[in-house]
Amino acid sequence: MTGSSAVSPGAPRAPEQPRETAAAPDPRRWWALAVIATAQLTVLLDGTIVNIALPSAQRDLGMSDGNRQWVITAYTLALGGLLLLGGRVVDIFGRKRAFVTGLLGFAAASALGGAATAPGVLFTARACQGAFAALLTPSALSLLITTFTEPKERGRAFGVYGSISGIGSAAGLIAGGLLTEYLNWRWCMFVNVPIALGAVAAALWILPAGARGTALRLDVPGAVLGCGGLTAVAYGFSEAEPRGWHSRAVLGALALGAVLLVLFVFRQTRARHPLLPLGIVRDRRRAGALLVTGLGQIGMFGLLLFMTYYLQGVLGYSAVAAGVAFLPLTAAMTIGVTQIAARLAPHTAPRRVIVPGLLSAALGMLLLTRIGTDSGYVSHVLPAMVLFGLGLGSAGMTAMVAATGGVLPRDSGAASAMVTTSQQIGGSLGTAVLNTVAASAAARQLAHSSRTDALARAESTVHGFTVALWGVVGLLLLTAAAAALLIDGPAPQRAERRDAVD
Structure with a gap:
């Protein structure tokens, strides 16, 4: 990777944009x-x-x-x-x-x-x-x-x-x-x-x-277009659940957001001081890493959303008990981040950490598709949370390092905002789409059932969850395939030594 987000590898560096050198480490x-x-x-x-x-x-x-x-x-x-x-x-x-x-x-x-x-x-x-x-x-x-x-x-x-x-x-x-x-x-x-x-x-x-x-x-025009587009998209996703995907308000907001974002990109290609230097997202490796951070959030939000309802609505946990039940997920993510990603990322090509991590997260979600109304927490939920947490923790953090690496300090804020924006949009999209899929599947299941008692409603709810979770499994597998194709390049330490020689 190069030291600039706006210059492609091997291209000559313009005189007016000298290479910025890192200061001595702050004690x-x-x-x-x-x-x-x-x-x-x-x-x-x-x-x-x-x-x-x-x-x-x-x-x-x-x-x-x-x-x-x-x-x-x-x-x-x-x-x-x-x-x-x-x-x-x-x-x-x-x-x-x-x-x-x-x-x-x-x-x-x-x-x-x-x-x-x-x-x-x-x-x-x-x-x-x-x-x-x-x-x-x-x-x-x-x-x-x-x-x-x-x-x-x-x-x-x-x-x-x-x-x-x-x-x-x-x-x-x-x-x-x-x-x-x-x-x-x-x-x-x-x-x-x-x-x-x-x-x-x-x-x-x-x-x-x-x-x-x-x-x-x-870049004031760019700020108006970019912020307006992202706000419209976020509003469309947030209103999809209560209004439905066919609502004029939802479709209008998403269409408006798409138009504004296209105009925003057009503006950034011509602005002297762009709000988002497009070199940040043109880089194939960085684009793949941003894709992982965004789509990974869909899986995370899906897990949190469905397991919160499952633990409280089906298994009868209190709000505090449900929060405690998520602690193994937190512990697994912490291990994935600090013991897997942090140890391997400096020495290993990013995709060699990201792809197995996404596959582990997909396996965890696959286990959750087998839950029922009488499933036990220790036997069914806990193993899935651990696998998902280890996988997404290691993959997500490695992707974040890859997405923010190689940018000039003067562009670090824009690069950081892109990471967070991809996570935010991914989370909003995941919540809206997965909740709609789950609710629709649950309603169909209940409509075809000959019973309307509490157990039948619980069974239809769990059925809706599993249908949506199958979608998350497929999404994580596709994300892993995309990461294998897009996120190439050596480990950060080898890349740094190569840049020093260049």
């Missing part, structure tokens, strides 16, 4: 990693903690059934729509400045949401959380990329960062259940405030000031 880089991971944990906690609190918040604020989804949708729309803009803002105004601003804004929005006395205030707070998360997430990943430049250390750092991703989602489910049950739903918002403020204090002390991309300018 406080591991403390910086702790700050970055804490900030990422704050965002991830909020992704699931509010889901558990939603029924209580609805009762307390008097939300209608039709409006309650905006507690979730307002956050995802703002986050998904503003990520590309946030990534370029990071490159222009500086990583540390953007990081601290994102944390402070996220804390303020969380405080507003916790103190909300009307649904509109909570919706606004959630949208503000998403907007500041769109600044915080790419700045955190960009700081990670530029702080850890040595391949072996970068693998370890990404391992910690990736394990936080797995821990955050499961911890959010548990924390949401505990806070809602023993305090009230407002603490699911307030809990972000001390964590974020503590991370701000540590960031101001530990993180290096870093460079500011003064030569870059914000």
Whole structure:
């Protein structure tokens, strides 16, 4: 891989774009990693903690059934729509400045949401959380990329960062259940405030000031087209479940998003300071890695969605017990990230880690297709979670390293935003499509059944889950095949030595 995201291998380097050399390793880089991971944990906690609190918040604020989804949708729309803009803002105004601003804004929005006395205030707070998360997430990943430049250390750092991703989602489910049950739903918002403020204090002390991309300018037309397109796509996916895929609102939003994104790409080919330098996604290896990060999220969201309903709705687990039941998945993902990906990625060609990881995740999903209404957690669910977690943890983190490797520091924010955008779109698409497939299959099963009792309804629900999970198995296998074809090249350490010789 080359040191630039915009220059193809072997092409002469333009005089006005000199090669940027990495600075000496920061002696406080591991403390910086702790700050970055804490900030990422704050965002991830909020992704699931509010889901558990939603029924209580609805009762307390008097939300209608039709409006309650905006507690979730307002956050995802703002986050998904503003990520590309946030990534370029990071490159222009500086990583540390953007990081601290994102944390402070996220804390303020969380405080507003916790103190909300009307649904509109909570919706606004959630949208503000998403907007500041769109600044915080790419700045955190960009700081990670530029702080850890040595391949072996970068693998370890990404391992910690990736394990936080797995821990955050499961911890959010548990924390949401505990806070809602023993305090009230407002603490699911307030809990972000001390964590974020503590991370701000540590960031101001530990993180290096870093460079500011003064030569870059914000591409305003590109920002309008790109953010508008992503927002329309995210809205279409989020509304597909309640409205149906044939709804005019859904089809219109997806069509509008597609048109705006095509215009956005056209604009980026002509902009002097593009919001997304297209060299980032033209690289075959990076494009394949982004594909893995996006499609892998479909499998993750499918597992979390269906197993949450299965554990609580079919097996009768409480919200807290269901959260605890996901801990083996978190542990397996942590092992996959820190013990498999982090150890192998610096020395092994990425696809040799990614392809087996995806196959392991597919096998885990295949096991879940055999569950029934009377299946045991230890005998059926636990082995599938472990296989899936080990596989997706190792594949996902290796893909993230490949997707962010080889970019210039001045483009690290844009590259980080692309990784997060692919994950966000993949998660939104997975939730909408898989839930629709499962609900349709369950309805057909129940319609053809001669019984309408609770057991028949549970059996139809499980049938719907298994039909959707078969789709995930096929998707993971196709993703593994695509990764084998697209993600070529040597291990990062060998690539670095080759670039040094060149």
